[in-house]
Amino acid sequence: GDSVTQMEGPVTLSEEAFLTINCTYTATGYPSLFWYVQYPGEGLQLLLKATKADDKGSNKGFEATYRKETTSFHLEKGSVQVSDSAVYFCALSQNNAGNMLTFGGGTRLMVKP
């Protein structure tokens, strides 16, 4: 079945540092890929998505590129802020009606001032 693997955390960075959170997937066909963010005590929010190979999703300074050849969707940000501290989830979904989102294990990011 489909699966998503992401780097274990926590990832601890100083403010303005460069962020990379690795995500790789195993799936048949051409799934859509997502990054979700969960702030403390809240539900998950979509951060960005990409629906086909070589697409780049971007939002709030975060970016991720759908790499079919390496089955990866790494999340990057050039300069993190304290307010970016959260848990980040990589996920995939097959493009069929009703299909579930399969999530990676989540990566906690802690940004220090």
Add this chain to the structure above:
Amino acid sequence: DTAVSQTPKYLVTQMGNDKSIKCEQNLGHDTMYWYKQDSKKFLKIMFSYNNKELIINETVPNRFSPKSPDKAHLNLHINSLELGDSAVYFCASRFGGNTEAFFGQGTRLTVV
């Protein structure tokens, strides 16, 4: 207006009790889900409903039963609660395919 709303936000109950968590979405989505998030933040799909029909039922105990009175609601009923059921439960909805899912705020269930 909250897109996906769950009630209650917190639920503390004793072992052996029966409880329900309600979920409503006002987005017109035709697919709804229940996820369980454990203490390590791992998210596990429990149920998926598409147009009121159960289409995915992962290997969860049959003490858990989803109930969908209409397309906008997917409630979760749990019988004979156990300590291991303590977790945060999230409801979500989407149009399916490559669209994003919208999540509720979660229900933190604590079984004592």
